[in-house]
Amino acid sequence: MLYLILSVLLSVVLLLNFRVFPRFQVNTFQAIVFNYPVCFLTGYLLMPAGQTFTVDLSQTWTWLALGLGVGFIITFMLSGASTQRMGITVTSLANNLSLVIPVCFSLFVFRVGGKTFDGWNYFGLVLALVAVGLSTVKKEEKAQRRTVGINVLLPVAVFLMYGATNTLINYMNIHYIPSTDQTVLVTLVMVLGAVIAGMLMLAVRLVQGREKLEVRSLVAAVTLGVPNFLSFYTLLLALSAFGGNGAFVYPLYNIGVILVAALTAGLFFHEKLSIANKIGLALAVLAIALISWQELAGWVAPPE
Template sequence: MIYLALSVLASTLIFIIFKLFSKYNVDTLQAIVVNYIVASVSGIIAYSEPIDLSSVSGKGWFFGAMILGIIFISVFNLMAITTQRNGLSVAAVATKMSLVIPIIFGVIAYQESTGIIKILGIIIALIAVYLTSIKTTVGIPITKKNLIFPVLVFIGSGVIDTSIKFLETHYVAKNDIPVFSATVFGFAAIVGIITLVYKVITGTFKIAFKNIIAGVILGVPNYFSIYFLIQALRHDSMDSSTVFTINNVAILLVSTFAGILFFQEKLTFKNWIGIILAIISIILVAFSI
């Protein structure tokens, strides 16, 4: 449970840093690319054995990590587009509700336990995600022409969690978690660097020192959010459906309180109902272990 709590705290710290990006006008793309580089380096430093590129490329998880890294930065860009076209609430709901994808995968592929209490907890969690994320009294408006973006964020986020579970179960040895994480972030960084090079060529790129600093600050908690999540998934006392439900809902819950505490965010009545339901869902899912 300690790894799950640490994953939630690291992910909440990412939320706080992202909020500060807008306050200090940080170029998100530049910071994200630097963040992936720092996260990759963090994994390399944490790896207890010497790095052998030929050995790493021969690992069973290598190509999966490569694809996962590409999906990482692709989903991030889709989240940015969703936020711009549909609003932050839509992006938050699409991201957190994607937990149903790894849950269904875990139940089907690994015959993970299901029961009335857990199913009820998961359903309540989904309702809590929606109610906690919406910041208006009218709900979440989505135009048909922009519907594709939250749908892709939903699918992409679900694929990321499912892929992490699959690779962790079948290919990643315990000692390989740092270098596996470093490889995922490394490929995400490569795609980001290529994007920045394209911007340099087209004359639309202007680097700023504050963007580099922001990326460095973001990179360390980003690495540990994945590292601790993988460690939580490896724990024998909890299956993946339990981990993903508690992880996603707890991140939303703690992030909401962080928004109130540090950014004076105001909550609607629906948000408070969502918070109460989120707490209930965590208790139900945890009780079903």
């Protein structure tokens, strides 16, 4: 349980970073770009003994992983923008409720759901979509409505991109990576894809004169990159501790991030939620519980 708690806290730390970057005048784009080399170094140091990092371009999964890295950096940038403009709570809801997308693909496309969904599970999927909609509702003055209307698309984009990347990860696990001992190696290849994409984007912006390297962005990359990789790594350790029962671990993880993020946003940043937002928050927790009620009930009252 310790690893699961650490993963939840580290995931919220990522959102906190984005929330405080404007206060310290951190260039969010540069911090995200440089966070991935930090991620790579952190992951490299955590590689199991005896493993070496190699990139085999003859393997299909290698190209998929590199492509996923590009998706990661785009998603991370969307998450940063959404956190700064729509708040921590809304972004965490969009992020964690994106599990609906890979779940649906597992059930109806990959057909490897691992269990038979009942009416409550499907009801939970529907509630999750409603929760995303309610969580993005913002009441603003007339002069701000146009800007808010555009910003509302950010958490929706976060929801779709996180869902798409997680679905592709699931696809890779099913078809190309049957061995779990390669998890860190595969993750490093994904991070490498993000490093390459990020550096190319930064180089173009530097040549165009749209960016100037800032020291504070390099410092921020450390505070972002270390928890970024460790949140994923501790989640893997949590999965191992619970016998690989992702159907149980992921719902607890998602509920934990949503609740801790909402509590943190209220205590430290005084983010105000409308009635619709609060209903969306409650529905989000209920939705995740309904999607995995069988696993949660089995853990609370295991069979004798």
